[in-house]
Amino acid sequence: MKKYRLLILLQLILTLSCSPFTASLESSGKVFEYLNRATQYENLTSFEIASSELGADILCYKLSKDNTPRPNFLLIGGIHGNERASTFFLVNYIDYLLVNSLDTQVSQLLENANLYFLPIANPDGFDRLRRNNSNNVDLNRNFSWAWSRINSTHGEQPFDQAESLAIKQLVEANNFSLILAFHTGQKCISFLWDYIGKEESKGSPATYSEEEFIANYLPEYPFISTIADNYESDVDEDSLFDEFYATLGYDWYPVFGSMQDWFYGEHGILNYTIEISNIQNSIVTGKEMENLFIFSQHHRALSNLLETGLTGLHCRITKDGLPIEARVLPLRAGSRGFSDPVEFETFSFSDKDGYLDIVLEEGEYNLLIEFEGQQYEVLNIDSRQFSDSYTLIEI
Numbered sequence: 036m037k038k039y040r041l042l043i044l045l046q047l048i049l050t051l052s053c054s055p056f057t058a059s060l061e062s063s064g065k066v067f068e069y070l071n072r073a074t075q076y077e078n079l080t081s082f083e084i085a086s087s088e089l090g091a092d093i094l095c096y097k098l099s100k101d102n103t104p105r106p107n108f109l110l111i112g113g114i115h116g117n118e119r120a121s122t123f124f125l126v127n128y129i130d131y132l133l134v135n136s137l138d139t140q141v142s143q144l145l146e147n148a149n150l151y152f153l154p155i156a157n158p159d160g161f162d163r164l165r166r167n168n169s170n171n172v173d174l175n176r177n178f179s180w181a182w183s184r185i186n187s188t189h190g191e192q193p194f195d196q197a198e199s200l201a202i203k204q205l206v207e208a209n210n211f212s213l214i215l216a217f218h219t220g221q222k223c224i225s226f227l228w229d230y231i232g233k234e235e236s237k238g239s240p241a242t243y244s245e246e247e248f249i250a251n252y253l254p255e256y257p258f259i260s261t262i263a264d265n266y267e268s269d270v271d272e273d274s275l276f277d278e279f280y281a282t283l284g285y286d287w288y289p290v291f292g293s294m295q296d297w298f299y300g301e302h303g304i305l306n307y308t309i310e311i312s313n314i315q316n317s318i319v320t321g322k323e324m325e326n327l328f329i330f331s332q333h334h335r336a337l338s339n340l341l342e343t344g345l346t347g348l349h350c351r352i353t354k355d356g357l358p359i360e361a362r363v364l365p366l367r368a369g370s371r372g373f374s375d376p377v378e379f380e381t382f383s384f385s386d387k388d389g390y391l392d393i394v395l396e397e398g399e400y401n402l403l404i405e406f407e408g409q410q411y412e413v414l415n416i417d418s419r420q421f422s423d424s425y426t427l428i429e430i
């Protein structure tokens with residue numbers, strides 16, 4: 036038995052005795068009503084991003100101290116409508132952040148990041164307790180990166196559903212540097228890629244050695260997998276059983292047209308899929324215990340992951356003194372030069388005010404910046420933990 040486990044039991048008993056929780060959140064409208072009441076806290080605001088295929092509201096919540104530029108993180112729940120515990124976990128986590136704003140880690144997080152929550156990405160599915168949306172499309176197969184119509188539940192074409200289009204527009208309107216999507220049905224954290232795997236992957240259509248995989252498909256694989264391993268060990272420490280695991284998405288099972296691949300492939304946004312419970316079809320009645328267990332097992336791991344996401348490149352890019360929206364490719368200084376670009380290049384983007392955040396391990400990077408058809412190389416930019424200032428880059 037691990038040293039923390041007695042503490043975990045004590046914590047659970049405490050949590051049970053003073054839980055607010057979710058007995059009546061049986062519809063998307065009720066969840067939004069509950070969260071809208073929480074917007075009385077001055078740092079939490081809500082905004083509608085779209086309507087579902089059946090016209091239900093899709094609301095996003097933003098937890099932010101003020102309008103100072105800082106990294107933006109997005110947490111998504113309920114893209115599969117029957118996986119309600121993913122929504123309840125985010126509701127619980129918002130409660131936790133609001134109530135514990137004086138906690139050192141929470142206040143540090145809110146000082147240095149804006150947290151966006153999309154607690155129910157698929158309200159029609161949520162309201163009917165079904166995985167797919169009202170057109171029977173699996174929204175997590177309806178994104179354009181490696182999309183394939185091998186199954187009718189992938190949609191007629193990418194983003195042909197109101198809900199997946201809403202996520203696309205939300206991501207393209209905000210400069211997210213970290214996205215976490217929560218699901219149920221397993222206990223694991225999975226990461227890039229979903230559509231292609233390494234040599235040891237089962238049934239891979241094309242196989243690669245680890246070195247080739249890193250060079251061609253995921254240069255930051257060691258960094259990305261280490262973050263997943265850290266999340267796993269945090270969850271294991273806070274759990275009674277060591278059931279949770281970290282996996283490359285494809286190694287778990289191949290998916291075509293996933294959010295995960297699109298976020299990184301199209302926008303260079305680090306992201307993870309986090310499966311928080313073996314019980315897939317969560318219903319509210321009688322499942323409160325499940326939600327409390329999930330929260331006690333995951334909230335510390337989640338806060339630590341978000342804290343890790345504060346480390347990276349934090350730059351403001353200008354040309355002739357004016358902010359620009361540029362495409363940026365970070366290159367590790369000294370190892371992968373401008374003249375020898377990797378075969379697979381994952382670009383990130385600065386926003387209209389020139390701000391750029393990319394989660395990367397600490398170190399020095401050279402940046403390849405593209406703007407209006409021109410390329411600029413900027414040398415020796417530090418990746419560092421964000422603390423209210425951006426490195427100014429004039430090209």
Ligand SMILES: [Zn+2]
Pocket residue numbers: 115118218219220
């Ligand atoms: Zn799911």
